[in-house]
Amino acid sequence: MDPIILISLASVLLVGLVLLVFIDRKPKRPRGIYPTTRDANDPGPTGTGSTAVLDRPETDDAGPAGTAVAEPEAPVAAPVPAKDVVEAEESTAPELETPAPAAGRLARLRARLAKSNSIFGKGLLALLSTDNITDDVWDEVEETLLLADLGTEPTMELVDNLRERVTVEGSRDPQQVKAMLHEELVKMVDPTMDRRLDASRKEGRPAVMMVVGVNGVGKTTTVGKIGRVLVAEDRHVVFGAADTFRAAAAEQLATWGARVGVDTVRSYEDGADPASVAFEAVKTGIEQEADVVIVDTAGRLQNKANLMDELGKIKRVIEKQAAVDEVLLVLDATTGQNGLAQAKVFAEVVNITGIALTKLDGTAKGGIVVAIQRELGVPVKLVGLGEGPDDLAPFNAEGFVEALLD
Numbered sequence: 001m002d003p004i005i006l007i008s009l010a011s012v013l014l015v016g017l018v019l020l021v022f023i024d025r026k027p028k029r030p031r032g033i034y035p036t037t038r039d040a041n042d043p044g045p046t047g048t049g050s051t052a053v054l055d056r057p058e059t060d061d062a063g064p065a066g067t068a069v070a071e072p073e074a075p076v077a078a079p080v081p082a083k084d085v086v087e088a089e090e091s092t093a094p095e096l097e098t099p100a101p102a103a104g105r106l107a108r109l110r111a112r113l114a115k116s117n118s119i120f121g122k123g124l125l126a127l128l129s130t131d132n133i134t135d136d137v138w139d140e141v142e143e144t145l146l147l148a149d150l151g152t153e154p155t156m157e158l159v160d161n162l163r164e165r166v167t168v169e170g171s172r173d174p175q176q177v178k179a180m181l182h183e184e185l186v187k188m189v190d191p192t193m194d195r196r197l198d199a200s201r202k203e204g205r206p207a208v209m210m211v212v213g214v215n216g217v218g219k220t221t222t223v224g225k226i227g228r229v230l231v232a233e234d235r236h237v238v239f240g241a242a243d244t245f246r247a248a249a250a251e252q253l254a255t256w257g258a259r260v261g262v263d264t265v266r267s268y269e270d271g272a273d274p275a276s277v278a279f280e281a282v283k284t285g286i287e288q289e290a291d292v293v294i295v296d297t298a299g300r301l302q303n304k305a306n307l308m309d310e311l312g313k314i315k316r317v318i319e320k321q322a323a324v325d326e327v328l329l330v331l332d333a334t335t336g337q338n339g340l341a342q343a344k345v346f347a348e349v350v351n352i353t354g355i356a357l358t359k360l361d362g363t364a365k366g367g368i369v370v371a372i373q374r375e376l377g378v379p380v381k382l383v384g385l386g387e388g389p390d391d392l393a394p395f396n397a398e399g400f401v402e403a404l405l406d
């Protein structure tokens with residue numbers, strides 16, 4: 001055969017093959033607006049993605065992507081059929097754990113608090129038990145309180161009260177000093193504050209709790225732990241994974257939920273609109289007749305206006321279905337006074353109803369409890385005392401002070 005014809009035939013074949021390879025290739029899935037690991041400096045997502053309940057079976061009609069919530073209209077997220085929620089529950093049933101009862105947890109975790117805060121409690125006791133309390137000793141008492149992050153004003157107040165009592169009562173007996181210190185510290189921590197979590201059904205709907213805070217303070221972990229506290233009290237809980245900034249956050253929360261039979265409403269798309277996920281979670285909670293829906297939100301820096309605006313939007317979107325009964329601000333106790341600055345900005349955007357103070361096991365700054373409450377006028381309701389699943393305790397003034405002086 002003519003070599004020219006042969007070369008032409010070979011070229012045609014080659015072009016045909018190349019075309020086949022390209023035609024057979026599936027179109028690439030569009031990437032999310034954000035890379036998988038975003039940080040809170042990124043602007044808020046413009047809203048794509050679908051919302052689904054954990055373990056939702058994959059079907060063709062799983063709902064359209066693009067669940068952006070345009071205010072003031074209602075979200076357009078795909079509805080979540082109730083049966084999928086039941087399936088999620090059943091699929092996790094065999095491995096369910098029994099969380100430790102909430103009552104007495106602070107007492108159980110007392111040793112950790114006592115260990116990390118021994119300088120605060122025992123240091124004070126030792127100082128006040130000395131035979132001769134000179135001005136230098138009072139200076140040391142003051143310094144101890146300031147180092148424990150009690151804050152300037154409460155420190156002055158406490159020192160004044162103690163000085164007065166020492167002068168009047170005049171006793172150096174360790175037991176008496178302990179009792180006096182106990183009384184004064186309890187007063188500072190304020191036993192009259194209502195520290196109950198609002199987690200009961202009302203007006204025929206679940207209570208709704210939002211959990212907010214800056215990056216890495218322990219929000220997702222705390223939502224998981226609160227879920228366990230409530231499950232231990234026989235409450236029906238639904239989680240909403242509205243932390244769509246950190247790719248692993250929804251997975252992390254779903255894992256917490258699955259361990260105790262709590263469903264997690266989440267999005268499988270990068271850059272999903274967090275308000276839409278929150279809306280779906282509350283909707284699922286209403287459909288399931290749950291006691292409480294807990295919505296985890298992304299960590300955000302308090303100086304990023306758009307992120308803070310987004311938080312307000314999540315709340316407003318939830319409120320299209322149900323009031324937000326509890327907004328828990330998670331603060332990392334190890335950040336001390338810096339946490340206070342954060343708290344003030346959050347309080348301007350959402351109405352904080354309680355504080356969850358984490359990582360109190362890793363700091364000697366237990367005095368921050370008093371400083372936060374004074375600054376915000378909001379009670380510390382929960383304290384995190386470790387990384388274990390049940391290392392979160394409902395807070396109470398008496399138990400806390402007892403642990404400090406143990």
Ligand SMILES: Nc1nc2c(ncn2[C@@H]2O[C@H](COP(=O)(O)OP(=O)(O)OP(=O)(O)O)[C@@H](O)[C@H]2O)c(=O)[nH]1
Pocket residue numbers: 213214215216217218219220221222243246249298299300357358359360361362383384385386387391
């Ligand atoms: N020691 C100790 N560690 C804690 C406590 N609470 C949370 N942590 C740890 O803090 C780290 C961060 O927790 P996350 O729950 O991922 O924090 P987050 O606020 O959701 O993080 P972002 O989503 O990135 O904002 C994890 O390693 C937790 O185990 C606590 O009470 N004590």
